Amino acid sequence: MDDARHPECDCLEWLETLSEYLDGDVGEDLLHRIDAHIAECPRCAWAVATLRETIEACRHAPRPSLEPSELRRVVERAREELHRQGVL
Amino acid sequence: MIPPADNSAAARRDPAERKRDREILAAVQRGDADAFDRFVERFGPMIFSFGLRMCGNREDAEDVLQETLIKVYTRLRTLQDPDALRAWLWRIVANECRMSRRGPRDPGRQVNIEELLAPREEGGTPMELPDPDAPDPEASTIRLQDRERLEEAIRNLPPTYRIILLLRDFEGLTSEEVARVLGISVPNAKVRLHRARLALRKLLLGAEPPRAAKGAG
């Protein structure tokens, strides 16, 4: 590993914490230090912005749907099995 | 100050939702005539979409749905703690996905965090700055014009990353719940989640898939 590749800042140290940062899962002290770093480091600001977009995309992704006929077929098979087992 | 992403289970699952879970559980335990239909209506779409994203094909997703409905419903009658229902249900769904998956096994690939953050290796820095003069400004942002793009990216993740993203960011479980479902420690779940998010981010940014680190070993 060539540690001289990013001499300007300790970005990697921050990057390890960004998920917890975005989840509101870091202590106040660390939160302020990350905020301060992001304000001055465009690279980390970009990493935070794109990571946040990624998480948001997942959170708002619509569920892939099941056709009603498809659902009925699966549910009927499950119901039959539950009847057979005496559960229903 | 950038506000944190509102990704808590509390945000995803308000008290009214928990109340509905408890009502359905009570209906099942009383043996109400419509209990099974209510149970399917509430949990069926959730189980199916998780199965489809996890397994990558509808055939497996249908099997996962069917087996999960049978197993969960059978055991619901003896479940004591209604608040444990979700984590417990997800554990069964996750196990069914593992068992029925017809796709390739988990490659178990370990990905270096620097690779995940670097859009291009040639740049020599862990992260490339978006170039203001670049002809295509889209190249440095998450592109989601097409919903299928996200679904495809999810399919292209290693299963260990896919499952944790599905549980945490798609379904809104807490890190503690995710750890319980997967049978791993909470710190381990958080580390794995972070790497999974970085891997997905990398795919959505349109960079090449991570390669082995130069001169590793």
Ligand SMILES: [Zn+2]
């Ligand atoms: Zn930085």
